[in-house]
Amino acid sequence: MGPAPALENKNMQRDNPWITLRGAKDEDIPLFSSALLIAKDEYPALAAADYEAQLQDYGVRLRKILDPTESAATQLRTLNGFLFDELGFSGDDQDYYDPRNSYLNDVLDRRLGNPISLAVVQIELARRLDVPLEGVSFPGHFLVRLPLDEGIVVLDPFQKGRSLDAAELRRRARTHLDTHDIDDARLARMLEPASHRAILTRMLRNLKGVYAEREQWEKALRCCDRLLTLDTHQPGEYRDRGQYYLKLGHVRAASEDLRRYLSLVPQADDVDAVALQVAEIGTNLPRLN
DSSP states (O other): OOOOHHHHHHHHHHHOHHHHHHHSOGGGSOHHHHHHHHHHHHOTTOOHHHHHHHHHHHHHHHHHHOOTTSOHHHHHHHHHIIIIIISOOEEOSSOTTOGGGGOHHHHHHHSEEOHHHHHHHHHHHHHHTTOOOEEEOOSSSOEEEEEETTEEEEEEGGGTTEEEOHHHHHHHHHTTSSOSOOOHHHHHHHTSBOOHHHHHHHHHHHHHHHHHHTTOHHHHHHHHHHHHHHOSOOHHHHHHHHHHHHHTTOHHHHHHHHHHHHHHOTTOTTHHHHHHHHHHHHHHHHHHO
16 A cells, blocks of 8 residues: 555655745755755756865865954955956856856856856855855846945956946946936845845746747746746746747646736736737637647
8 A cells, every 4th residue: 555645745745855945944945055956957967965065175175275363355355266266267258148057066067157156156155154145136147245344245256256336236237227216225125135045046037048048948947847836926937837838839737827827917917918828728729639
């Protein structure tokens, strides 16, 4: 006799780290190992422990050259020198949208990445040194921030940890927003620290966009699945997953997701277009079957 359904379901949840992440408090989400879970979707045989050990080794080497009595800002400069100058990590200017720039195993192997993947490495190294570096889900490029007694220092991991002043931050934000009026209060809101869940979500959305642009629908759909596992309250992900299902010919699944989107956000700007798609699916479903 097999296990009772309830027990079997509990065992499945315990064995699925993504389901564990869904219910986890943000402070309990391990950023580096969770980001490696994203890579494991692309590389099922990935040995995550090897990359955990590699980062641990970087931390050990850093502790040998880092003075713990120095200020956090000085320690961060030492960390950046080690990561970007000695080890040679850098932003991939040649092929920014290469999916490998979002997978931590590739980032550590190639020492190339995009802003958010480099930030994850930087943040995790800082955490091992008790330097309170935080992510910032800034418009455009992901950034990092270091809180200090006199304020915060904001840095760009894609540019080897270069610090950014308020004027440059405003210029960057304006290129991605529909307003030129960015006062101090609004800029401060943009620079609030990103949760671990938000960082993982942004990594997945970056990948989803890359795969959709390349018309790799199965991989884009996989990203939607993971996003909805992390947080089911993302109506747009149901819509996008429904569109990818349609591209792949899974019309019933597409209809279910698109209907759910309409029920969740009945006032959305695109409800008429989505409703038309749902109606067309309903009309054609008997013929498709």
